[in-house]
Amino acid sequence: xxxxxxxxxxxxxxxxxxxxxxxxxxxxxxxxxxxxxxxxxxxxxxxxxxxxxxxxxxxxxxxxxxxxxxxxxxxxxxxxxxxxxxxxxxxxxxxxxxxxxxxxxxxxxxxxxxxxxxxxxxxxxxxxxxxxxxxxxxxxxxxxxxxxxxxxxxxxxxxxxxxxxxxxxxxxxxxxxxxxxxxxxxxxxxxxxxxxxxxxxxxxxxxxxxxxxxxxxxxxxxxxxxxxxxxxxxxxxxxxxxxxxxxxxxxxxxxxxxxxxxxxxxxxxxxxxxxxxxxxxxxxxxxxxxxxxxxxxxxxxxxxxxxxxxxxxxxxxxxxxxxxxxxxxxxxxxxxxxxxxxxxxxxxxxxxxxxxxxxxxxxxxxxxxxxxxxxxxxxxxxxxxxxxxxxxxxxxxxxxxxxxxxxxxxxxxxxxxxxxxxxxxxxxxxxxxxxxxxxxxxxxxxxxxxxxxxxxxxxxxxxxxxxxxxxxxxxxxxxxxxxxxxxxxxxxxxxxxxxxxxxxxxxxxxxxxxxxxxxxxxxxxxxxxxxxxxxxxxxxxxxxxxxxxxxxxxxxxxxxxxxxxxxxxxxxxxxxxxxxxxxxxxxxxxxxxxxxxxxxxxxxxxxxxxxxxxxxxxxxxxxxxxxxxxxxxxxxxxxxxxxxxxxxxxxxxxxxxxxxxxxxxxxxxxxxxxxxxxxxxxxxxxxxxxxxxxxxxxxxxxxxxxxxxxxxxxxxxxxxxxxxxxxxxxxxxxxxxxxxxxxxxxxxxxxxxxxxxxxxxxxxxxxxxxxxxxxxxxxxxxxxxxxxxxxxxxxxxxxxxxxxxxxxxxx
Numbered sequence: 001x002x003x004x005x006x007x008x009x010x011x012x013x014x015x016x017x018x019x020x021x022x023x024x025x026x027x028x029x030x031x032x033x034x035x036x037x038x039x040x041x042x043x044x045x046x047x048x049x050x051x052x053x054x055x056x057x058x059x060x061x062x063x064x065x066x067x068x069x070x071x072x073x074x075x076x077x078x079x080x081x082x083x084x085x086x087x088x089x090x091x092x093x094x095x096x097x098x099x100x101x102x103x104x105x106x107x108x109x110x111x112x113x114x115x116x117x118x119x120x121x122x123x124x125x126x127x128x129x130x131x132x133x134x135x136x137x138x139x140x141x142x143x144x145x146x147x148x149x150x151x152x153x154x155x156x157x158x159x160x161x162x163x164x165x166x167x168x169x170x171x172x173x174x175x176x177x178x179x180x181x182x183x184x185x186x187x188x189x190x191x192x193x194x195x196x197x198x199x200x201x202x203x204x205x206x207x208x209x210x211x212x213x214x215x216x217x218x219x220x221x222x223x224x225x226x227x228x229x230x231x232x233x234x235x236x237x238x239x240x241x242x243x244x245x246x247x248x249x250x251x252x253x254x255x256x257x258x259x260x261x262x263x264x265x266x267x268x269x270x271x272x273x274x275x276x277x278x279x280x281x282x283x284x285x286x287x288x289x290x291x292x293x294x295x296x297x298x299x300x301x302x303x304x305x306x307x308x309x310x311x312x313x314x315x316x317x318x319x320x321x322x323x324x325x326x327x328x329x330x331x332x333x334x335x336x337x338x339x340x341x342x343x344x345x346x347x348x349x350x351x352x353x354x355x356x357x358x359x360x361x362x363x364x365x366x367x368x369x370x371x372x373x374x375x376x377x378x379x380x381x382x383x384x385x386x387x388x389x390x391x392x393x394x395x396x397x398x399x400x401x402x403x404x405x406x407x408x409x410x411x412x413x414x415x416x417x418x419x420x421x422x423x424x425x426x427x428x429x430x431x432x433x434x435x436x437x438x439x440x441x442x443x444x445x446x447x448x449x450x451x452x453x454x455x456x457x458x459x460x461x462x463x464x465x466x467x468x469x470x471x472x473x474x475x476x477x478x479x480x481x482x483x484x485x486x487x488x489x490x491x492x493x494x495x496x497x498x499x500x501x502x503x504x505x506x507x508x509x510x511x512x513x514x515x516x517x518x519x520x521x522x523x524x525x526x527x528x529x530x531x532x533x534x535x536x537x538x539x540x541x542x543x544x545x546x547x548x549x550x551x552x553x554x555x556x557x558x559x560x561x562x563x564x565x566x567x568x569x570x571x572x573x574x575x576x577x578x579x580x581x582x583x584x585x586x587x588x589x590x591x592x593x594x595x596x597x598x599x600x601x602x603x604x605x606x607x608x609x610x611x612x613x614x615x616x617x618x619x620x621x622x623x624x625x626x627x628x629x630x631x632x633x634x635x636x637x638x639x640x641x642x643x644x645x646x647x648x649x650x651x652x653x654x655x656x657x658x659x660x661x662x663x664x665x666x667x668x669x670x671x672x673x674x675x676x677x678x679x680x681x682x683x684x685x686x687x688x689x690x691x692x693x694x695x696x697x698x699x700x701x702x703x704x705x706x707x708x709x710x711x712x713x714x715x716x717x718x719x720x721x722x723x724x725x726x727x728x729x730x731x732x733x734x735x736x737x738x739x740x741x742x743x744x745x746x747x748x749x750x751x752x753x754x755x756x757x758x759x760x761x762x763x764x765x766x767x768x769x770x771x772x773x774x775x776x777x778x779x780x781x782x783x784x785x786x787x788x789x790x791x792x793x794x795x796x797x798x799x800x801x802x803x804x805x806x807x808x809x810x811x
Contacts, residue, residue: 024069024070024071024072025071025073025094025095025096025097025098026067026068026069026070026097026098027046027067027068027071027078027092027094027097027098027100028065028066028067028068028097028098028099028100029065029066029099029100029101029102029103030060030063030064030065030066030102030103031044031060031064031065031066031080031082031102031103031105032064032102032103032104032105033085033104033105033106034104034105034106038063038064039060039064039082039085039105040060040061040063040064040229040230040788042060042064042066042080042082042105042229043057043059043080043081043082043229044057044058044059044060044066044068044079044080045057045078045079045080045081046068046071046076046077046078046092047076047077047079048076048077049075049076049077049091052077055071056070056071059229071094072094073094073095074094075091075092075093076091076092076094077089077091078090078091078092080103080105082105085105086105086106088103088104088105123649124153124601124602124604124647124649126541126549126551126596126598126604127504127541128497128504128505128506128539128540128541128551129203129205129206129207129506129553130201130202130203130204130219131153131154131201131203131204132199132200132201132202133152133153133199133200133201133202133649134198134199135148135197135198135199135200144189144190144235144782144784145189145190145197145220146186146189146190148197148200149189149200149218150693150709151659151693151707152200152202152218153202153604153647153649153659153661154202154204154645154647154661155169155200155202155218156661156689156691156711158711158728158755162185162186162218164202164204164216164218165204165216165608165610165643165645165663166641166665166667166716167215167216168215168216169214169215169216169217169218170210170211170213170214170215170216170217170218171185171189171218171220172210172217172218172219172220173219173220173222174219174220174221174222175219176325176373177211188267188307188309188329190237190248190269197220197221197222198221198222199221200218200219200220200221201217201218201219201220201221202216202218203216203217203218203219204216204553204592204594204608205537205539205553205554205555205592205594206537206555207495207506207508207537207539207555208493208494208495208508208509208510208535208536208537208555209437209449209451209493209495209508211453211491212491212510212512212533212535212556212557212558213557213558213560214557214559215557215590215592229255229256229788230253230254230255230788231253231254231786231787231788232251232252232254232786232787233251233252233784233785233786233787234249234250234251234784234785235249235250235251235252235782235783235784235785236248236249236250236782236783237745237780237782237783238780238781238782239271239778239779239780240779240780241273241274241775241777241778242274242775242777243272243274243300243775244271244272244273244274244300244775245271245272246269246270246271246272246273246778247269247270247271248267248268248269249267249268250265250266250267250268250307251265251266252264252265253265259315259316260312260313260314260315261311261312261314262310262311262312262313263309263310263311263312264308264309264310264311265307265308265309265310266306266307266308266309267306267307268304268305268306268307269303269304269305269306269307270303270304270335271303271304272300272301272302272303273300273301273303273774273775274298274299274300274774274775275298275299275301275772275773275774276296276297276298276299276772276773276774277295277297277770277771277772277773278294278295278296278297278770278771279293279294279295279297279768279769279770279771280292280293280294280295280768280769280770281293281295281622281629281767281768282767283622283624283627284624284765285624287765288349289349290349290624291346291347291348291349291354291627292346292347292351293344293345293346293347293627294344294345294347295342295343295344295345296343296344297340297341297342298340298341298342299338299339299340300338300339300340301337301338302335302336302337302338303331303336304331304332304334304335304336305329305330305331306329306330306331306332307328307329307330308326308328308329308330309325309326309327309328310325310326311323311324311325312324312325318379319378319379319380320376320378320379321376321377322374322375322376322377323373323374323375323376323377324372324373324374324375325372325373325375326370326371326372326373327371327373328368328369328370328371329367329368329369330367330368330369331365331366331367331368332366333365333366333399336365336366336367337362337363337364338361338362338363338364338365339360339361339362340359340360340361340362340363340573341358341359341360341361342358342359342361342574343356343357343358343359344356344357344358344359353411354411355408355409355411355416356408356409356411357406357407357408357409357574358406358409359404359405359406359573359574360404360405360406361402361404361573361574362402362403363400363401363402363403364400364401365399365400365401366397366398366399367396367397367398367399368395368396368397368398369394369395369396369397370394370395370396371392371393371394371395372392372393373390373391373392374390374391374392375388375389375390375391376388376389376390382440382441384439384441384447385439385440385441386438386439387436387437387438387439388436388437388438389435389436390433390434390436391433391434391435392431392432392433392434392435393430393432393433394429394430394431395429395430396427396428396430396431397426397427397428398426398427398428399424399425399426399427400424400425400426401422401423401424402422402423402424402425403420403421403422404421404422404423404572404574404575405418405419405420406418406419406420406574406575419575420467420468421465421466421467421468421476421572422465422466422468422473423463423464423465423466423571423572424462424464424465424466425461425462425463425464425569425571426461426462427459427460427461427462427563427564428459428460428461429457429458429459429460429563430457430458430459431455431456431457431458432455432456433453433454433455434453434454435451435452435453435454436451436452436453437449437450437451438450438451445498445500446496446497446498446499447496447497447498448494448495448496448497449493449494449496449497449508450492450493450494450495451492451493452490452491452492452493453490453491453492454488454489454490454491455487455488455489455491456486456487456488457485457486457487457488457563458485458486459484459485459486459487459563460483460484460485461482461483461484461485461563461564461567461569462481462482462483463479463480463481463482463483463569463571464480465479465480465572477522479569479570479572480522481520481521481522481523481568481569482520482521482522483518483519483520483521483566483567483569483583484517484518484519484521485516485517485518485519485566485567485583486516486517486518487514487515487516487517488514488515489512489513489514489515490512490513491510491511491512491513492510492511493508493509493510493511494508494509495507495508495509495537496508502542503540503541503542504539504540504541504542504543505539505540505541506537506538506539507537507538507539508536508537508538509534509535509536509537510534510535510536510537511532511533511534511535512532512533512535513530513531513532514530514531514532514533514560514587515529515530516528516529516530518566518583520568520583525568525583527583527584531587533556533558533589534556535555535556535558536554536555536556537553537554537555537556538552538553538554538555539551539552539553540552540553547599547600547601548597548599548600549597549598550595550596550597551594551595551597551598552593552594552595552596553593553594554591554592554593554594555591555592556589556590556591556592557589558587558588558589558590559587559588559589559590559615559616560587560588561585561587561616564581565581565582565585565616565618566581566582566583566585566633567581567583568580568581568582568583569581576627576628577628577629577630577631578628578629578630578631579630579631579632580630580631580632580633581632581633582632582633582634585616585633585634585635586614586635587614588612588613588615588616588635589613589614590610590611590612590613591610591611592608592609593608593609593610594606594607594608594609595607595608602648602649602650603646603647603648603650604645604646604647604648605644605645605646606644606646606647607642607643607644608641608642608643608645609640609641609642610640610641610642611638611639611640612636612638612639612640612641612669613638614635614636614637614638615635615636615638615639615669615719616633616634616635617633617634617636617718617719618632618633619632619634619671619719619720620761620768621766622765622766624765629768636669636670636671636719637670637671637672637680638669638670639667639668639669639670640666640667640668640669641665641666641667641668642665642666643663643664643665643666644663644664644665645661645662645663646660646661646662646663647659647660647661647662648660655696655697655698655702656694656695656696657694657695658693658694658695659691659692659693659695660690660691660692660693661689661690661691661692662688662689662690663688663689663690664686664687664688665687666684666686666687667684667685667687667716667717668682668683668684669682669683669684669717669719669720670682671683671719671720673763673764681720681763683717683719683720683721683722683763685715685716685717685722687713687714687715687716687717688712688713688714689711689712689713689714690710690711690712691709691710691711691712692709692710693707693708693709693710694707694708694709695707696708703735703736703737703740704733704734704735705733705734706731706732706733706734707730707731707732708730708731709728709729709730709731709732710727710728710729711727711728711729711730711755712725712726712727713725713726713727720761720763720766721759721760721761722759722761722762723757723758723759724757724759724760725757726754726755726756726757727754727755728749728750728751728752728755728776729752729754730747730748730749730750730751731747731748731751732745732747732748732780733745733747740786741785741786741787742783742784742786743783743784744781744782744783745780745781745782745783746780746781747779747780747781748777748778748779748780749776749777749778749780750776750777750778751777752777753776753777755776755777756771756772756773756774756776757772758770758771758772759772
C-alpha cells in the first residue's frame with residue numbers, strides 16, 4: 001500500500017509543473033447597444049498583441065452573452081464587432097478567469113460636412129457583356145425585389161409580365177435560373193426583400209455560359225455574409241382592386257456560422273383576381289358576312305399560392321464548398337378555384353338576334369412544382385481557377401377538374417338545348433440535369449470558361465372528357481388522349497474573355513444537340529425529331545474616356561416550345577371555344593445584334609436588330625365553317641425587329657433622381673394564311689414606349705421617399721394582332737422607422753385606370769375584336785420588419801435549371 005502511495009506521489013510531483021503550465025482560463029461577458037438592447041450574434045475575438053494573429057473567437061448568443069474558454073495566460077488584444085456599430089477594442093491581461101462588465105456598442109455613422117450619409121443612389125455600370133444596376137445600400141434596397149426590377153434600366157413590369165426589349169427575360173439569382181411562370185416569378189420576387197440585393201444584371205445578349213434557351217437574362221446578385229450571425233424579416237402587403245382584395249405575407253431567415261450559410265424564405269399569396277373581356281367575331285361564308293357573335297366574358301380566379309425556398313451552403317475548407325437548394329411552389333386544390341361565366345348573342349347577316357347561349361365554366365386545380373439542386377465548388381491553387389459541378393431534379397405535377405354547362409336560347413328566351421361536359425386533365429413532368437463549369441484565368445486580363453450539360457425531360461399528359469347525357473357521364477373518345485413527350489439535350493460551351501489596352505473582348509461558342517420523341521396514343525401518332533445547333537456570341541466594349549464608351553455585341557439564341565404548347569389536346573372552354581397545341585412546333589431561332597453608346601456615364605443610346613425564325617405564338621383563329629374559335633399555338637414564318645433605345649439614371653437635384661426609358665422600334669412578322677399555307681401575309685408597325693420614374697426623398701435622414709411613375713405604350717403588333725395603346729400613372733410613398741428596422745409603404749397603381757387595352761385581328765376571313773379589362777387600378781399598403789442582426793448581408797440565391805421555364809402554365 002505504501003508502495004502505491006509513493007508511486008502516486010512521484011507521478012504527481014512530475015506532472016505538477018505541466019498541470020500548472022497548461023492551466024487555461026476563460027473570458028465572459030455580455031454586449032448591449034446604446035439603447036440598452038441586447039446584441040445577439042456579435043463577433044468576439046481575442047488576438048495576439050504582437051502580430052494580431054487571431055487566437056480564439058466566438059459570437060454572442062440570443063441573450064447577448066459570450067464566453068471564450070481554454071485560453072492560456074497571456075496579454076491579449078480583445079475586440080467586439082457588429083456590422084453597423086463601432087468596433088469595441090481593449091487589451092486584457094489574462095491570469096485568471098475574467099468576467100467583464102457589460103460592453104456597450106455605439107452605432108456607426110459616416111459624416112461628410114456635418115451631414116449623415118444614410119443611403120446612396122443606385123448606379124449603372126456597363127461591362128463588356130451586360131449592364132449592371134448597383135442597388136446595394138441605396139434607397140431602392142428598402143423595397144422588395146420586384147420593385148427594384150420596376151426601376152431597373154430597360155426593364156418593364158406590367159400585366160403580370162416582365163419584359164426587356166419586348167421579350168420575356170429569363171430570371172436568374174446568382175447565375176442560377178428560376179424557372180417559374182410569370183405570375184409565380186412575380187410572387188417570388190415580391191415576397192423577397194431587396195435589403196440583401198447587391199445588383200441587377202441586364203444581359204440583353206447573353207454570353208455562351210448561359211443556356212442558349214431564351215432571350216434576355218436578368219441576373220439578380222445578392223450580397224455575401226461577411227460575419228457570423230442571424231437576421232430575419234417578416235413582410236406583407238395588401239392590395240385592393242376594383243373588385244377583390246389581394247394579400248401577400250412571408251418571412252425570410254438568414255444564418256451564418258464559420259462554415260455554414262443558411263437561408264429560408266416562405267411566402268403565401270391568397271388573392272382573388274378579376275378579368276372581363278368583351279369580344280366581337282364576324283363569321284364569313286364564301287367571303288360574305290354570315291353571322292356575328294357578341295360575347296361578354298367574366299372570370300374570377302381564387303388562388304393561395306405558396307412559395308418555399310431554401311439554400312444551404314457549407315464550406316468544407318477554404319477551397320471546397322457544397323451547396324443544397326430547394327425551390328418549391330405549391331398551389332393547393334382547396335385554395336385554387338376559377339369560375340368563368342359568359343353570355344354570347346348570335347346575330348344573323350341582317351344584324352337580327354338569332355339566339356344566345358350562356359356558359360358557366362368552373363375549374364378546380366392543383367399544382368406542385370418541386371426543385372432540388374446539389375452542387376460542389378472546388379477552387380484550385382491558382383487565383384480564380386475553379387470547378388463547379390451540379391445535379392438537379394424537378395418534379396412537376398398539375399391536375400385540374402373542369403365542368404362546363406351551356407344553355408342555348410331562342411330570342412324569346414325559350415330553351416333550345418343544354419350541353420354539359422367534364423374535363424379531367426393532368427400533367428406530370430420529371431426533369432434531370434447534370435452540369436459542369438470550369439474557369440481558368442490566363443494572366444491577369446484573360447479568362448477561359450468551358451462547360452457541359454446533360455438534360456433529360458419526361459412528360460406525361462392525360463386528358464379525359466366526359467359528356468353528360470340524361471344525367472349520366474359518358475367518355476368522349478374523340479376528345480380524350482394520352483400524350484407522351486421525351487426530350488434529351490446535350491450541350492457544351494467555350495468562352496474567352498480578354499482586356500486589351502482600351503478594349504474589352506468576349507467570344508464564345510455553344511453547341512447543343514436535341515433529341516425529341518412524342519406520342520399521341522389515341523391517334524397512335526409518333527413524332528421523332530433531332531437537331532444540332534451552334535450558338536456563337538461576340539461582345540466588344542471600347543472606352544472612349546472615363547465617361548464615354550462604345551459597345552457592340554451579337555449572339556444566336558433558341559426558344560424551345562413549352563411542353564403544353566406541344567400538347568395536341570383540344571381543351572374546350574365551351575362547345576365553340578378551345579385551346580390546342582401542336583406537337584410538330586419548331587424551335588424559334590433568334591439572331592440579335594446591338595450597337596450602343598454611353599455618354600457622360602448616365603445617358604445610353606442603343607440600336608438593335610433581331611431576326612426571329614419560326615417565332616412561336618398563340619394565335620386566335622376563327623373557324624368560319626364550324627363557327628368555332630381556336631387558341632392555337634403555332635409557328636410564324638419569321639419576324640424582324642429593329643429600334644433605338646434611350647436610358648438614363650441621373651440626379652436632377654440632391655433629393656430628386658430621374659430614371660427614363662424611351663424606345664422606338666419597328667416590328668414586322670410574316671405568317672401564313674389559315675386557308676392557304678402558301679399565302680404569306682405580314683403585319684408590321686412602328687411603335688413607341690416610355691417609362692419615366694421620379695424619385696424624391698424627404699426629411700433630414702431621407703427616411704421618407706416617394707416614387708412617381710409614368711408609363712406609355714403606343715399601339716403594337718403581336719403576330720397578326722394589333723394591340724391598342726395604354727398608359728398608367730403610379731405613386732408610392734415609403735417611410736422607414738426604428739433605425740430602418742421597419743418600413744411602411746402606401747401607393748396607388750394605374751390611378752386613372754388607363755392600362756387596359758383592346759385587340760384587333762383583321763385579315764382575309766378573320767375579324768375579331770376584344771376589349772380587355774383587369775384590376776390594374778389598385779390601392780396598396782405594405783410593411784417590412786427586420787430583426788436579429790438585420791444589417792448582415794447574405795448569400796441568398798436560387799439555384800435552378802433552364803428547362804424548368806418550360807413548365808409555365810397558360811393564363
